[in-house]
Amino acid sequence: MSAPKTIYDKIWDAHVAHEAEDGTCLLYIDRHLVHEVTSPQAFEGLRMSGRTVRAPEKTIAVPDHNVPTTLGREDPETMPEDSRVQMAALDQNAKEFGIHYYPMNDVRQGIVHIVGPEQGWTLPGMTVVCGDSHTATHGAFGSLAHGIGTSEVEHVLATQTLIQKKSKNMKVEITGSLKPGVTAKDITMSVIGETGTAGGTGYVIEYCGQAIRELSMEGRMTVCNMAIEGGARAGLIAPDEKTYVYCKGRPHAPKGANWELALIAWKDLFTDEGAHFDKVITLKGEDIAPSVTWGTSPEDVLPIDALVPSPEDFEGGKIDAVRRSLDYMGLTPGTKLSDIEIDTVFIGSCTNGRIEDLRAAAGVLKGKKVKDGLRAMIVPGSGLVRAQAEEEGLADIFKDAGFEWRMAGCSMCLAMNPDQLAEGERCASTSNRNFEGRQGYKGRTHLVSPVMAAAAAITGKLTDIREFG
Amino acid sequence: MEKFENVSGVAAPMPLVNIDTDMIIPKQFLKTIKRSGLGANLFDEMRFTRDGAEIEDFVLNKPAYRKAEIIVAGENFGCGSSREHAPWALRDFGIKVVISTSYADIFYNNCFKNGILPVVLPKEAVDILMEDAERGENARITIDLDGQTVSATDGTEFKFEVDEFKKHCLMNGLDDIGLTMQKVKAIDSFEAEYAAKTPWA
Ligand code: SF4
Numbered sequence: 001m002s003a004p005k006t007i008y009d010k011i012w013d014a015h016v017a018h019e020a021e022d023g024t025c026l027l028y029i030d031r032h033l034v035h036e037v038t039s040p041q042a043f044e045g046l047r048m049s050g051r052t053v054r055a056p057e058k059t060i061a062v063p064d065h066n067v068p069t070t071l072g073r074e075d076p077e078t079m080p081e082d083s084r085v086q087m088a089a090l091d092q093n094a095k096e097f098g099i100h101y102y103p104m105n106d107v108r109q110g111i112v113h114i115v116g117p118e119q120g121w122t123l124p125g126m127t128v129v130c131g132d133s134h135t136a137t138h139g140a141f142g143s144l145a146h147g148i149g150t151s152e153v154e155h156v157l158a159t160q161t162l163i164q165k166k167s168k169n170m171k172v173e174i175t176g177s178l179k180p181g182v183t184a185k186d187i188t189m190s191v192i193g194e195t196g197t198a199g200g201t202g203y204v205i206e207y208c209g210q211a212i213r214e215l216s217m218e219g220r221m222t223v224c225n226m227a228i229e230g231g232a233r234a235g236l237i238a239p240d241e242k243t244y245v246y247c248k249g250r251p252h253a254p255k256g257a258n259w260e261l262a263l264i265a266w267k268d269l270f271t272d273e274g275a276h277f278d279k280v281i282t283l284k285g286e287d288i289a290p291s292v293t294w295g296t297s298p299e300d301v302l303p304i305d306a307l308v309p310s311p312e313d314f315e316g317g318k319i320d321a322v323r324r325s326l327d328y329m330g331l332t333p334g335t336k337l338s339d340i341e342i343d344t345v346f347i348g349s350c351t352n353g354r355i356e357d358l359r360a361a362a363g364v365l366k367g368k369k370v371k372d373g374l375r376a377m378i379v380p381g382s383g384l385v386r387a388q389a390e391e392e393g394l395a396d397i398f399k400d401a402g403f404e405w406r407m408a409g410c411s412m413c414l415a416m417n418p419d420q421l422a423e424g425e426r427c428a429s430t431s432n433r434n435f436e437g438r439q440g441y442k443g444r445t446h447l448v449s450p451v452m453a454a455a456a457a458i459t460g461k462l463t464d465i466r467e468f469g
Numbered sequence: 470m471e472k473f474e475n476v477s478g479v480a481a482p483m484p485l486v487n488i489d490t491d492m493i494i495p496k497q498f499l500k501t502i503k504r505s506g507l508g509a510n511l512f513d514e515m516r517f518t519r520d521g522a523e524i525e526d527f528v529l530n531k532p533a534y535r536k537a538e539i540i541v542a543g544e545n546f547g548c549g550s551s552r553e554h555a556p557w558a559l560r561d562f563g564i565k566v567v568i569s570t571s572y573a574d575i576f577y578n579n580c581f582k583n584g585i586l587p588v589v590l591p592k593e594a595v596d597i598l599m600e601d602a603e604r605g606e607n608a609r610i611t612i613d614l615d616g617q618t619v620s621a622t623d624g625t626e627f628k629f630e631v632d633e634f635k636k637h638c639l640m641n642g643l644d645d646i647g648l649t650m651q652k653v654k655a656i657d658s659f660e661a662e663y664a665a666k667t668p669w670a
Contacts, residue, residue, distance in 0.1 A: 017659035018652050024634050030670050040502035082500030089502050133551040149553035151582035159649045198545040254669030262669045317486040317543045416496050435491040
């Protein structure tokens, strides 16, 4: 009998197209997602060397990072010059190389990591890559999904393979159930708080345990999305009934006999009893609290009822990093996190821009008003999420509460387009990165879950959702 | 890609941990559709004020480090966004080697594809090299890729590990795609077999 394998081992083994003596492999890629910011130089490279896209039918392009999210955004008159240039380049490249494409005015357009699963491109057991670090999101389906650089984008376009060496296996188990008010976002932030942003470097994480099984597909995507923030190459979760139900009937999911065949194969995607993990981390679901970041690294995370730490609480190089971070964030050690006042709320991104996230936020906002003077925006993750939210009446709840209701895109998650924080502005954000300047020059970001963001919009400060009612 | 030649030069000390790619090249410079020219905006928000004036304190603005070819950095250098604009900007500025205890995976790989050698050394070694780097032009650090050593100013040698294949490509300026194209037969036959097994994929 062969040695017991993890899911990662299984997917890896099924995709090795060539292995060199030193263990360097050519890993075959099933889905290549492409967006406007990290791809132009790759297509330029193909053109310069006279190469073509090897598997255009497995290559999917959608603009998201730099698209305006205001209504009427297609108007080239109002679009910033650089957006227009990148949009035009993607348009041209998609057409010239014959790849699948969802242009900005297509209702299916949205953040690449939301569009992939939504359209049934992302399926269990697949290898998925994209020139974007949050490709880890797709691991929620039990696929091996990771971010790549532009040279690698070009490599995959030309060869449908990626040069890879195998990573190590890490198991992150969340036992038991989550308490009320605690979400997938809090799980994934707590794990990073535990491991640090470099704790996962060199690993592929498998998330498992009862609390993970109890999450919806949306929640699982939120968890895997931030695997990269813990430094991991990818994060994945074994597929189960919820996964199949989510995939079934999506435009590019298999149909008929192929669906039956796929199901048989997918049912083998679990980690064998006794398989080896190089590292194991276990958290108790009931110990996880609604969490919030206080600094400028995703590892700077604490439960909402904690206090802003002091640099002396840390060791080594982190002491200076924390000093710098607190200065940047304008925070004094010892302040209660729940006393921190904010001026902006952003709900959206590939971490928390799916329909379930909007439903959760609407649940908190129903019949309430955004605090006077606070700027609040909701940017759905895709045009289809937006349409669904309108149909369910969520959009009205948001608008009545005083939120801006935007078109789909990355928006203030990385603030490439005009959706930015002003200098010194403080934002409760459902995105995944709180780096310096991430949401705007000298902008200050506190990462939170959608329900916590919604509550903060009403009270005007970081708020413990458990005490909010 | 240019061949990687051994480097002996001034190293800029950047002891901060978790220097992310947003710091290396802020997103407002990702709007280009070209690879070149990003060096002017390397570490932009740490290097310049909003109105474009140089921030004197920032290491690369100090006379001794304007021509640095090496960066000695705190742990987990290059974390965050996968943007290859980060190594493009470093290389365009003239950085050929980064030395740290650890890097984020994607950034680490991206370096090799752009002629930059990311050296991993234990903390004790990085601490010594950091001290060297702090001495500015009074200290030179030497990197020999073939011999896999970094030498501090006083001659102390530190051996580092690097993947054989990556080293080979860097030393010979080889382009990955060309190399993979030589294995196209293996890809073809894998693809045919795989398609038969997984008709839905
Ligand atoms: S939403 Fe944010 S994290 Fe996600 S792909 Fe867009 S920019 Fe990246």
